[in-house]
Amino acid sequence: MHVAAPIIRAFILPWVFAFAAQTCAADEEINATKESGRTRYVEVIPRSHELSESARYVGMLYILSLGTYLVISPKEVFNNATLQNYARNFGNMTLFDQDLPSANWGMHIATGALAYQFYRARSYTKTDAFFLTLIQESLFQFTIETLIQPTALENVANTTIVGCIVGRGMEVASLPLLNSDFFLFRGVGYVLNLPAAFGLWESKVTVNPIIEKNKAGFALQVRF
């Protein structure tokens, strides 16, 4: 695999799918700049998902990853992507490849963290987000990447397990930052939680102050 491939996968692909997912779910979004109140990010409140919704996310991310791979590795794909190569590579599956640590322990983890955060933003439980990240990575490794080179199980484990660990850590760290009054902290929060930056975070609370004659307080509004 080209050295740049995991870098592009890590930094380009998540942004692309974040845009796409935002488009798909635009009707579900709440207005984060309500004039009457302030939106605060809260820990994910899981909701149930139809199988079709999950399949839509997985399929969309899969198609985007395939497209991205075609764009960044056209020579490898068009010269080597044959059924014979696929069968041979599938048969030569290995525990480890010899990719650079920046790929195996950098970019794979970054992509796993972003995929996990994406599913969390869509209000999946931690367990569901983990398995959806696993499905996403397995689909990528055993179809797209296997066309070019034998898949290393290390990639799947690093992306899914360590990626989810890092993604969860970034998620926990981002919430207080996103709710900060200081714009720089909010900026860091969005960097740590890119799906929130694209308006994909569903678990938000809108705080509406109530100030009337002889009465003061606030109303909380939660939308999913």
Add this chain to the structure above:
Amino acid sequence: MRTALALLLLLLSESAAPTRAWAHRLSVEGAFVGTGFFPTGSGEDYAYAGIGASGTASYEIERWSFGIRTQGTISNKTPFAVQAGEYNLSGDLSRRQYSLGILVRYFLLDENKQKRWYFELSFNGKETDFVGSDKVFVHPESTDYTRLFLRGGGFGIGIGYRPKKGPWFFQVNYELDHYENLIVVGDVKYLNYIFAEPALNNNYFINTVFVTIGIDVFGRESNN
């Protein structure tokens, strides 16, 4: 494959349930590991130490836990000498070590029937990547960059403890690995194998002690 997919779907459907038995859940752990290597055998005569990180995903059923662990460590620079077939390689290098393993844990219950102490048995594949091997050893057939790997595997036993409060856990493992393959990779961009020797000396064992401080990332009471 169909069975694995069915299992995944089963786990997903279970995790979507509103309540979840504590003793029957996915557990994801992140950990910092300190390592001490105590090599024996004809190919290695130096003790060395390192630090690293690991991630574990396991499924807990009652007092048993079955999981997958990926681990990466980096150790200090020490001399090494390896003879593989006609090749006699030596140098003074630090090394990255990657491990991918399956594990099973058995928990003991305390007086409150909480899972505190546990024993662990694991089977691991290992790969050692010598850092800067191109500077001390340049294979004549390599193009512009040479990397040197040892590959093998073994088993480990461990004991761990989860304190009563907090998500932390502590663990000590002993592992015995047998390195069997020497791999030299030239031109890191395309990762062409130059040779792989299946007979690395006759007796290349490495003993390792791991001390782990970890955190249960998904929490112990719930996976939501």
